[in-house]
Amino acid sequence: MSVEARELMSDEWTRWQGHVVNDVYPLGRCLGCSEHGAVFLSKSRTAGHADVAIKLFPASRVQEELQLPRWARAAGLSHAHLLPLLEAGACRLEGLPYLYVVMAYADQTLAQLLMQRALSGEEAREMLIPILNALAFLHGQDMVQGQLKPANVLVVGDQLKLASDTIRRAGEESLCVGEPSAYDPPEGPEGSGTAGDIWALGISLVEALTRRSPQRGAGNRNEALLPADLAPELREVVARCLSLRPQDRPKAAELLAWAMGRSALPVPVETPQPAALERQEPKAPAQPPRPSPAAFIPDAVRPVQSAKFPRRRTLIGAVLAATVILAVSWAAISSFRSHRTPEISDAGASATSPTPMPEAEEPAVQPQAAVRGRPGTEPAQPYALHEVIPTVSASAARTIRGHVKVSVRAIVNPNGSVSAVLADRSGPSRYFERLAVESAKKWTFPPAAASSSRIVQVQFEFGRDGTTAHAIPLP
Numbered sequence: 001m002s003v004e005a006r007e008l009m010s011d012e013w014t015r016w017q018g019h020v021v022n023d024v025y026p027l028g029r030c031l032g033c034s035e036h037g038a039v040f041l042s043k044s045r046t047a048g049h050a051d052v053a054i055k056l057f058p059a060s061r062v063q064e065e066l067q068l069p070r071w072a073r074a075a076g077l078s079h080a081h082l083l084p085l086l087e088a089g090a091c092r093l094e095g096l097p098y099l100y101v102v103m104a105y106a107d108q109t110l111a112q113l114l115m116q117r118a119l120s121g122e123e124a125r126e127m128l129i130p131i132l133n134a135l136a137f138l139h140g141q142d143m144v145q146g147q148l149k150p151a152n153v154l155v156v157g158d159q160l161k162l163a164s165d166t167i168r169r170a171g172e173e174s175l176c177v178g179e180p181s182a183y184d185p186p187e188g189p190e191g192s193g194t195a196g197d198i199w200a201l202g203i204s205l206v207e208a209l210t211r212r213s214p215q216r217g218a219g220n221r222n223e224a225l226l227p228a229d230l231a232p233e234l235r236e237v238v239a240r241c242l243s244l245r246p247q248d249r250p251k252a253a254e255l256l257a258w259a260m261g262r263s264a265l266p267v268p269v270e271t272p273q274p275a276a277l278e279r280q281e282p283k284a285p286a287q288p289p290r291p292s293p294a295a296f297i298p299d300a301v302r303p304v305q306s307a308k309f310p311r312r313r314t315l316i317g318a319v320l321a322a323t324v325i326l327a328v329s330w331a332a333i334s335s336f337r338s339h340r341t342p343e344i345s346d347a348g349a350s351a352t353s354p355t356p357m358p359e360a361e362e363p364a365v366q367p368q369a370a371v372r373g374r375p376g377t378e379p380a381q382p383y384a385l386h387e388v389i390p391t392v393s394a395s396a397a398r399t400i401r402g403h404v405k406v407s408v409r410a411i412v413n414p415n416g417s418v419s420a421v422l423a424d425r426s427g428p429s430r431y432f433e434r435l436a437v438e439s440a441k442k443w444t445f446p447p448a449a450a451s452s453s454r455i456v457q458v459q460f461e462f463g464r465d466g467t468t469a470h471a472i473p474l475p
Helices: 003-014 061-075 110-114 121-140 188-192 194-210 232-241 252-259 326-334 430-440
Strands: 030-033 038-044 050-058 085-093 096-104 153-156 159-162 303-308 403-412 418-423 454-463 466-473
Touching: 003 030, 061 085, 061 096, 110 153, 110 194, 121 159, 121 194, 121 232, 121 252, 121 418, 194 232, 194 252, 232 252, 252 403, 252 418, 403 430, 418 430, 430 454
Parallel strands: none
Antiparallel strands: 030 038, 038 050, 050 096, 085 096, 085 303, 153 159, 403 418, 403 454, 454 466
């Protein structure tokens, strides 16, 4: 795109600064724009005037009917490394129809950081853990991020998150019409499945390490050629992600286990051999201070439709402070060294749900050779060779009304040991989820004839009269 075209595009969007969406969200400084939409800094009058980001899209009636349900599904997801969606709907600005989605405000994006410098191999590997954690969560629910790229890798407070407004079901095509980008997989519209996210991850990794997209092959324009000086410790992973055949790309859960140092990547069916290209690292420009937000000038517009999403967590003004400069923000990513499971919000728990216990009350997990069932029940024939049931503290057990069900997914090595455990879906309490995750890490399963890892779902059921658990192998 030419400079003139970009300037015209910017002018088209910045003219909306000062307008107000549905009498609630004033449009402040334009944070970024593309041919499909723009993101503005705003303040939520219903959330204590906290800083939020609002994204606008020109919309037809057909797009509205397709996009709003997608945002509603994405807003129902709760994961520590997905950016929460707060509200979405339709509005009019000077009579023109738009769709909007309101989300938490991010301090910085990976794209902004790459304007200053490239990442080291160690930094890129650390960055992969939260990204793959979120992708494994989405792919486990047959959903995709849809537009994985540096601009959609965000820093919020001390955590790295993926943008959620592009999430859709696997197999659904993007509603953005335009020329394919480098992040679109070579299989075209068929690449709307989970393997498409892995291709986009590979392209994003090359950009993070070199500050440029990989060049295309002379004989095959679909082939991505890797620079000769790409970090050696990541070269094989990037090449696997950029396999031309979707079935040759690794799964997000397999990449997560590798990034956490728990296992090696499974042997690929066919590994592409990218040609080496020489590349000269561009000099990083000086790091400018972050500009302050623009003033808001109210100008009410006629509301058309609005759908409030349940709040998953309170927006903390300090986390979203606009005074964080670009260089300091990256310290948040570099400090993200601990291997965490997704945080589960308690906002959706019912009145009969257990209350999360303080850290001091968490007991050590006691290994057992068999499932400890409730009195008078006979456990089913176990799939696992060795099962560990967590011990619940007396104070936590007293909070249970009925039963608390927690489901996790274990990545099992060929020898039957567990390499990583992820929360399968949102639960009512972080306390019981942590017990389930720590317990499942100690399970062992029958060795597999195949050389690749497999995924096993472990379901725990906590009750006042005891705890049961059983494993289900997933296809």
